[in-house]
Amino acid sequence: MSTHIAVRDLCLHYGQTCVLKNLSLEIQRNEIFTIIGPANSGKSSFLQTLNRLNELSADFRKTGSVTLDEEDIDTIDVEQLRARVGIVFALPFPLPLSIFDNISYGPRMHGIRQKTQLADLVERSLREAYLWDEVKDRLHHPAMNLSGGQQQRLCIARVLAGQPEVILFDEPTSGLDPISTARVEETMMVLRDRYTIVLVTNNVAQAARVGTRTAFFLMGEMVEVGATRDVFTRPSDSRTDEYVTGKFG
């Protein structure tokens, strides 16, 4: 195991509001790092820092450093960074294009024009996201016609097509039924072999099912981090214990 992402003394602010205080942690290569915690604990803000998406809000500020493969993410070209660190949002947002065009969007923006190369990428990404068999006959139909679960796997495939190293999941199953949720979780388990995964979830049981290591965030602070089994069976902090056993949150 080697460190893929290292976070040191990270503080995040939106205007006057501090959403994350003094966070330091390391994320290993090829693990599923899960982050749990109640609403407003800074989980999603942290996640969107990793590919600098929250820079889109005008009043966002950050201090401290995040490195990807020992390179400061602020020195990496932001478009390259977002291709290397992909994100899957809570709600599936397909673009109003065909399935094929949705998945080839990222690669095309990075200058891949060749039809055969794009077709290969689309097929490989869809297979990796376990969607190929369901959509292979209608690649040129609008992506908006897919079911919610299929749309979410489409969004995963779309991220994979950018050939990332890290995939961020921001509560990816909060809008899905249990069966679709199970499929997305299976996909994540398989993807772990090739990618580093950071999963933010409201669903404590999900973190327990898929996590390698788990961090518990509460009100902008990381209360605890450790192997998922340890965090769930013998937490070192009483607040973690109360949260994972469902006493609050």
Next chain:
Amino acid sequence: MLVVLPVLVILSIITYKGFSALSFDFIFGMPESGMNAGGIFPALLGTIYLVTGAILIAVPLGVMSAIYLVEYSRDNAVSRLIKLAIVNLAGVPSVVYGLFGLGVFVVFLGFGVSILSGSLTLGIMILPVIITASREALESVPKSFRTVSLSLGASRWQTIRHAVLPHALPGILTGTILGLGRAAGETAPILFTVAAFYLPTLPESVFDQTMALPYHLYVISTQVPGVREDFRFGTALVLLLLVLILNLAAIVLRYRFRKKKRW
């Protein structure tokens, strides 16, 4: 009903009195014997030239301004000043645009009384319509499209070009065609900058004068005594039909794009 009534009355009077003048020679012929015979082709062609010129000037400028306002500018003093300027530009009377065009394009820049001056003047006149329509069209594109596009590593311009503009196009087109209709019908801005009383030949370059439908209508109705009544109403009818066709095109386009909309 009270609104519909005047429209119907105007339409029916103009059609009733002008329809008999409509013929191939009337639309595609040159004016003859002191505009009392022949056709209105130079005026019709002039209006088409002017409208095309105005669109070529106003659309790129208007769409770029709207993109700047919606996608790039933050809410600060500068962008508020620009928005205020646009609102004011929309409220300026058209005759003032005419005088402005005369002062700036005809005299100061030395374009003379020409199609170029007239197109520029009309272009500036319809700029606020196009900017406002384009802004609304851009703002109605869901924010998630931009977030998704950026999160996939597209640059800001790529995001606008591929994830935003295509979906704003119908609204921009509608605004453009509304501006087109307005540019076709206005008399005052072209009065000082381009319109000719009578020309025996068609214009050959953008520095030539041209006749134009609205001004031609004014001329044959008030300046030349004894022009046949059906000629005057016929000219009005052609102008009306031109604007009507443009507006109809806007409605059809908007309808077709709405049907294609998928979110």
